[in-house]
Amino acid sequence: MKKFLTIFIAVVILGFVGYFAFIYYVPYSTGYRSGELIKFSRKGVLVKTWEGQISQGLSGTNVFSFSVEDKEKEIIEKMKEYQGQYIKITYKERYGTFFWLGDTKYFITEVKSEKSPIFRN
DSSP, rough: HHHHHHHHHHHHHHHHHHHHHHHHSSSEEEEEEEEHHHHHEEEOSSSSSSEEEEEEESSOOOOOEEEEEOHHHHHHHHHHHHTTTTEEEEEESSSOTTTTTTTSEEEEEEEEOOSSSSSOO
């Protein structure tokens, strides 16, 4: 009975580790989006995560929500600097997320400022 219980617990633990590794390391898709950075904030009750939104149109009806992992210090600082500006982001979409990573499945891997195609100076 002890041997069965030990094997059962090992299989359950390996299952959880495999699930976490799959969700965290295997991206569903990668891509690019451009728009005006309209929101970037640190939110949460027990676990604080960085969340943001970019507007991809004039009226703000097409909004893309994303998360930034805490380890991405450079991206966080750039997002604070680019608030209200037109930006281009590179993201990876995961199959799912965990509450300590962020609210969305879209995680930013790169950000840069661009000139707006809507408002030309």
